[in-house]
Amino acid sequence: MxxxxxxxxxxxxxxxxxxxxxxxxxxxxxxxxxxxxxxxxxxxxxxxxSKEKLLNELYKHLLVRGTLSLLPSVQHLPLKKQFWVIWSNVLKFRVSNSSEVVFMHQFRYSSYVSEETNELDEQFLSYLKTMLNKGKEELIVKNIDNRLMISLLYGYANTFSRQLVKDKIELTDSLMEQSFRVCWDAIKS
Amino acid sequence: MxxxxxxxxxxxxxxxxxxxxxxxxxxxxxxxxxxxxxxxxxxxxxxxxSKEKLLNELYKHLLVRGTLSLLPSVQHLPLKKQFWVIWSNVLKFRVSNSSEVVFMHQFRYSSYVSEETNELDEQFLSYLKTMLNKGKEELIVKNIDNRLMISLLYGYANTFSRQLVKDKIELTDSLMEQSFRVCWDAIKS
Amino acid sequence: MxxxxxxxxxxxxxxxxxxxxxxxxxxxxxxxxxxxxxxxxxxxxxxxxSKEKLLNELYKHLLVRGTLSLLPSVQHLPLKKQFWVIWSNVLKFRVSNSSEVVFMHQFRYSSYVSEETNELDEQFLSYLKTMLNKGKEELIVKNIDNRLMISLLYGYANTFSRQLVKDKIELTDSLMEQSFRVCWDAIKS
Amino acid sequence: MxxxxxxxxxxxxxxxxxxxxxxxxxxxxxxxxxxxxxxxxxxxxxxxxSKEKLLNELYKHLLVRGTLSLLPSVQHLPLKKQFWVIWSNVLKFRVSNSSEVVFMHQFRYSSYVSEETNELDEQFLSYLKTMLNKGKEELIVKNIDNRLMISLLYGYANTFSRQLVKDKIELTDSLMEQSFRVCWDAIKS
DNA sequence: GATGAATGAGATTTCATTCAT
DNA sequence: GATGAATGAAATCTCATTCAT
Incomplete structure (x- = not known):
């Protein structure tokens, strides 16, 4: 195969x-x-x-293309800048690949998801955790439970990009900045 | 009989x-x-x-029970307090009804959703919008696009409560307060 | 019962x-x-x-009401007159009870028909046979196989009355006479 | 493949x-x-x-095979001859395809019949009408309502062939001629 | 007797998967 | 490798019949 x-x-x-x-x-x-x-x-x-394999392969492919592939190129940047680059890129990707995002979302919460796929999902989260921890050390991020902030970032990006697509709103620079400010205000110390 | x-x-x-x-x-x-x-x-x-009818009825039932039924009792409260009451109640409901939330989530993004159900969904959003507008008038909420803040609140609540359930974390008062502070920081002026 | x-x-x-x-x-x-x-x-x-019993009882009921009940009252009449009375009455009954006829027709050729019902059906045919035989003796009816003439009379009455109903044509005296002449021409010697 | x-x-x-x-x-x-x-x-x-499609297709197939396919080959013949050829062929077809005829009969009066099938049914009737009209012009057919004569021909053929099959009577030439004479007597002028 | 909710066997139809070509 | 006809288990739904009230 x-x-x-x-x-x-x-x-x-x-x-x-x-x-x-x-x-x-x-x-x-x-x-x-x-x-x-x-x-x-x-x-x-x-x-x-099988059908299950096809869907899992596709999901992994999209996950790598849309998120994981981003990480290497930002590692050297200062922290807030890293957040910004990731945020703006994730948003841009999601808006210009809305069908892909629909698939990912529906698949993510279906019972097709294999154990292996689940693990891959953790990679991005684990990177975010590292970033948040570094932020705490630098005293620029709130000293609270990571899961809480990750949920906010993750859920926000998800929901916001879905709404942009659903209501056919163009993702302007201003919108990207505004939305980033909101989530930065949420997690900043 | x-x-x-x-x-x-x-x-x-x-x-x-x-x-x-x-x-x-x-x-x-x-x-x-x-x-x-x-x-x-x-x-x-x-x-x-039909199966479709059953699922839609169930979804509506849960939506009313878990969210919409909450609204009347908070309308007289000051704004930030309203946000707090809604936030804590939605979180509590979602954590102690985790199976229901799994159903709602999977159903929400399936193609079983009927037009009528879709409309019901808007009710809660519309209430949130009204709250945010009042907050802007009172100068305690950021003067930015509502959709942006709603996505944050909605996506955060969704994702966070799912994570609590998934990782079997108890929803303590402190966790509830911390999580609220984060989202209030995000939208406050 | x-x-x-x-x-x-x-x-x-x-x-x-x-x-x-x-x-x-x-x-x-x-x-x-x-x-x-x-x-x-x-x-x-x-x-x-059971459903089967219900349908069979109904069929028998209609058969007696629409056809068999007719026979006693015509037995004393001269032959051609008998044919005429039966013909006109059957036609009238069928046209003014078209729903009943639809039922009888669909039921007659369904697999609901019980053995007993089948036998009842023969009664009317057997009376017709006797009439045709008498007609042959009196030299006013063709000396050919009864089944042939019975099919003609039976099929004609069936089909013609169905058509009258389907096309919503009123059953005038003239139509009744014309139609009778046609079938009399067919079997007369 | x-x-x-x-x-x-x-x-x-x-x-x-x-x-x-x-x-x-x-x-x-x-x-x-x-x-x-x-x-x-x-x-x-x-x-x-679907089941409905299957049954309708089958009915149409049998109708064409057993009746409509006959018409082109007789159009040049003199009228009474046409009647004879059609009559004898329909009878022969029906007797040697008795199962098919049982199907056609039961299907014809079921609620499976589609609009399209209904229309196809009219074709043969319309041909018969044309024949009868020509017969009237040539003064060899009774000058009465076509529907009346068509019902006779149609109902007779139906019923007679069903009886032959039911009673397992062989369709001899003599039987075919006798039966034709009867119906010709009915419609001839 | 009358009711109609409940039953469950069985009908139509779908669809992931196989396999002959 | 590629095809798509064929498969058959399983899904949704129906309906004659039963039975608690």
Whole structure:
């Protein structure tokens, strides 16, 4: 399995993402994915062992592309700057990849999620924790339970970007700054 | 004649909620609900026309019980106090009804949601908007786009309560206060 | 069973007949009959052992009322006159009881028909045969296989009356006479 | 790739026809059709969207095969000859395809019949009307309402062929001629 | 007798997966 | 590898019948 035709995998991923945002994760069938990707349904099984595998692979792919890939490039920056870069990039990614985000959200809370996927999810959180801890040391972040602040950042980004997409609001620089100020006010010391 | 039993609807609702938090909204079948509620599968259809109807009714029921029913009792309070009461109650409700919250979350982003249910959802948001506007007038709330602050409050409450449940953390008074301070800092002027 | 409340049986019969002509014999459910008759579904089972019994009883009832009850009163008449009286009465009955005829027709060729009902059906045919035989003796009826002529009379009456009802044509005296002439021409010697 | 097999539709049609004549249109289930046709039940839905579609397609198929396909070849013949050819062929078809006729009859008066099927049914009737009109012009057919004569021809053919099958009577040339004479006497001028 | 809620077998239909070509 | 017809388990839903009241 795999390394057969990377284009085909992309096609399948795109079809899955589009369909999910159109009809929802329930009602998403392998046949409909195949049809949208202009493939035979059997072909899906050449690239993925099962529906569950396909969805998990897709989720991981999106997670890496939209979030994890961001981290290496910001590690050298000062802390508040790091938050800002991550915040603005996550927001931008989410708004310009809204179908992907719909998929990720619906998938994240479905029972398709495998143990392995769950673990991957922790990586980003763990990075945030490290950042918050450093912030506490530098006395610029509130000295309170990390989980609390992470929930705020995570939930806010999620909900806000979803709303932008739902109401078709353009993500201006001003909106990005305003929204960042709000969450910085929340966690700053 | 056997009398149509009001507790039966509760039994069905409870079974549905429990099952969803156990196996997820996909994999939730009418037969499994019937079995868990110790009813014949046909009986479900006496009380609800279809699976979709059942789920929507349940969601509405939970929404009213967990959020909307709260609003009348706080309207006379000063604004920050209102926020506090709502915040603490929503958190308490969500933590002590974690299965219900799992259901609500999974249902909310499924394609089972009917138009009517969607509208009900707006009621709470609309109340929050009114509160924020009053806060702006009183100069105690930031004069920025409501949607931004609502996303923060909404997303935070969602994510934080989910995390508490997931990690089995007890919701102490101190945790409630800390979490409130964070979000108040975010929106206060 | 029975002799409990004859009004109730009539009500059930009427409801069944109306419903069948509205929605067809398939799609006819015991609950819908009960609803139309403004009874509880359980009540149907006080008067009839099963759906099959109900339908067979109704068919027999209609057969006697619409056809068999006619025969005694014509036996003394001359042959052609007998044919005419039967023809005109059958036609009149069928046109003014079109729902009943729809029921009879759909039921007749369904697999609900019991052995006993089948036998009752033969009674009318057997009377017709006797008439045709007498006609042959009197040399006014073609000397050919009875089954052939019976099919013609039977099928014609059936189809013609159905068409009158379907196209909402009034059954005038002239139409009755014309139609009789046609079938008399067919069988007359 | 397994190739979509044209004979499969025939197999399904045959199974449906046989089953209907065995157990009746009510009691006819998709599973039983599948079993008789030695297919998985899901396979039926590859060829037909629903039970209703299957039955309508089958009816149309039989109608064309048994009646409509006959018409082109007789158009050049003199009128009485046309009647004769149609009569004898319809009779022969119906007797040697008795199961098909049972299906057609039960289906025709069920509520499965779609609007489209209804229209197809009119084609044959409309051809008969044209023939009768020509017959009137040539002064060889009674100058009376067509519907009356059509009912006779149609109802007679139906009923007579059903009786032949039911009583297992062989359709001899003599029987065919006798039966034709009867109906010709009915409509001739 | 009358009611109608409850039952559960069974109907139609869907869909992840397999497999012959 | 690619195809899509075929599979059949399982889902949703229906309905004749029963039975507690």
């Amino acid at each position: 795999r390394v057969k035709d990377d284009t085909k995998i992309s096609t399948i991923f795109e079809a899955t993402v589009e369909l999910t945002s159109e009809v929802g994760l329930n009602k998403l069938t392998m046949s409909s994915i195949a049809e949208k990707a202009q493939l035979a349904s059997g072909t899906l099984y050449i690239y993925f062992d | 056997r009398v149509k039993d009001d507790t039966k609807i509760s039994t069905i609702f409870e079974a549905t909620v429990e099952l969803t938090s156990e196996v997820g909204l996909n994999k939730l079948t009418m037969s499994s609900i019937a079995e868990k509620a110790q009813l014949a599968s046909g009986t479900l259809y006496i009380y609800f026309d | 029975r002799v409990k409340d004859d009004t109730k049986i009539s009500t059930i019969f009427e409801a069944t007949v109306e419903l069948t002509s509205e929605v067809g014999l398939n799609k006819l459910t015991m609950s819908s009959i009960a609803e139309k008759a403004q009874l509880a579904s359980g009540t149907l089972y006080i008067y009839f052992d | 397994r190739v979509k097999d044209d004979t499969k539709i025939s197999t399904i049609f045959e199974a449906t026809v046989e089953l209907t004549s065995e157990v009746g249109l009510n009691k006819l289930t998709m599973s039983s059709i599948a079993e008789k046709a030695q297919l998985a039940s899901g396979t039926l839905y590859i060829y037909f969207d």
